[in-house]
Amino acid sequence: MKITQVEERAVPIKSDIRNAFIDFSKMNVSVVAVKTDVIKNGKSVVGYGFNSNGRYAPSGLLRERFIPRLLEASEQEITDDDGANLDPFKIWNVLMTGEKPGGHGERSVAVGVIDMAIWDAVAKIEEKPLHQLLAERYRRGKADSSVFVYAAGGYYQPGKGNEALQQEMRTYLEAGYSVVKMKIGGVPLEEDIRRIEAVIDVTGDAGKLAVDANGRFDLDEAIAYAKALEPYGLFWYEEAGDPLDYALQNTLGRYYSHPMATGENLFSMQDARNLISYGGMRPDRDYLQFDCALSYGLVEYMRTLDMLEANGWSSRRCIPHGGHQMSLNIAAGLGLGGNESYPGVFEPFGGFADDYPVENGYVQLPEVPGVGFEAKNNLYTLLRSVLQ
The missing domain is CATH 3.30.390.10 (Enolase-like, N-terminal domain)
Structure with missing residues (x-):
């Protein structure tokens, strides 16, 4: 062929x-x-x-x-x-x-x-659907029937106040998500805390909210946020500092006892190994967000999973960044802990199959050969046009 x-x-x-x-x-x-x-x-x-x-x-x-x-x-x-x-x-x-x-x-x-x-x-x-193929080749044929997904949003936008932020999060919860995520670090700490508390008023539980700083902070800022966030018990505190600053991440763990997450901007198995070797990441509570589409693909991602297993990490601690169908297939086929989701954001690339709603924080995958792009109409229309 x-x-x-x-x-x-x-x-x-x-x-x-x-x-x-x-x-x-x-x-x-x-x-x-x-x-x-x-x-x-x-x-x-x-x-x-x-x-x-x-x-x-x-x-x-x-x-x-x-x-x-x-x-x-x-x-x-x-x-x-x-x-x-x-x-x-x-x-x-x-x-x-x-x-x-x-x-x-x-x-x-x-x-x-x-x-x-x-x-x-x-x-x-x-x-075969990719998740089935992966399960047959690498997981004794057992694919997860559904995958945990969280709604990533809460971006800063012109004119977007706390009421609009709250309404956005209500929309995600009403759509079936059980965990939502918002951005922090784009405004002063005191303002971010008000934004966080506004969202907690909507979720009713701080454990249903994750926050993401996108690597914005130096060590002092990261610690200041850690101290301010500690009492809430959030779902996780994500990428506080530069993704390659393992010393910052390691130090941060001394000030923050709840789950942290990072890894979306690490692009190789070696980078991932350095993170768990020197970044103070805790396999009993922290999450790893490596994204195959940014890091040499699934071939390299499987090397990363092998490395993690050899170092005592469960694949369930991996919840990839990206919110796309490729990572969703990997999560189901290789037994990851979940996948990010971007409801209504980064279309047509974000989101999953058209007729598969999120229910109680989980989503099923279509029985479509391949990654399943054909089950997402607006994305498939774009993809097909590349060969025309």
Whole structure:
């Protein structure tokens, strides 16, 4: 079998929301389509991929390095031993040919985009949902029937006061979510505390609210927030400081006893290993948010899961960033602790299948071959257009 065509397009997000560090008004993402010569139901199998929000489209890297390597590879270099399907691990090695260790940067995003498309194609060729395929290959056939998801929102927006923030959170709870998340660090601490208390008035329980600083704080600010947040008992306190500042994260644990979360901006197994080795993360309560679409894809993510297990961490402590269907499949197929969700945000990339509502904080996956993009109409319409 062969890969006959690979196309990439940069698609704008166009949103006026912001977190403590960036606004998304000029943010875009790369969408990739990988076409094969395999025919199913009278059509060529096409795998689709895209990168998660928060990183710009790595179009140059994809077009100049990674897509050419994929197209130039021989059939034996990209297919399994039987030549009947693509081999994501062989393809990962092809993509990384000539790449030095370290210096991950945006190349981890570019590889992650292609990796998503490859896994989508692999599952479609086997005519199985990706979560089922993963469970059969790596988890003795047992996939979770539903996945815990939380609603990520609470962004800063022009003219958005506490009443609007409360209404946003009510909408999420009414939609079936049991846990919501909001941004902090974009205004002074005292104002953020008022925002937090306004949301707790809506959730009725501080344990149903997570907060996310998006790496905004230095150590003193992170500790000040930790001390102010400690009495509430929030669901978690996320990414207080720079994601590579393991010393800050380690020190913060001395001031904050409740769950913390970080990892969405770490892009390799080695980075993940450094976090749990030097960041003071606690496997009994803290959460790891590595996002395969930003960190060299599922191939690398499975290396990370193996590393975590070897170091005494359960896969249930992983709740990926990104709010997309790829991570949802990984969560169900490999037994993660849940997945982020962006209801109504970062469309059409955020959110899950159209006819699968969130119920009591959990969502089911469609029995659609591949990642399931075809069950999300507005996203699938966009993905199909990349080959036109």
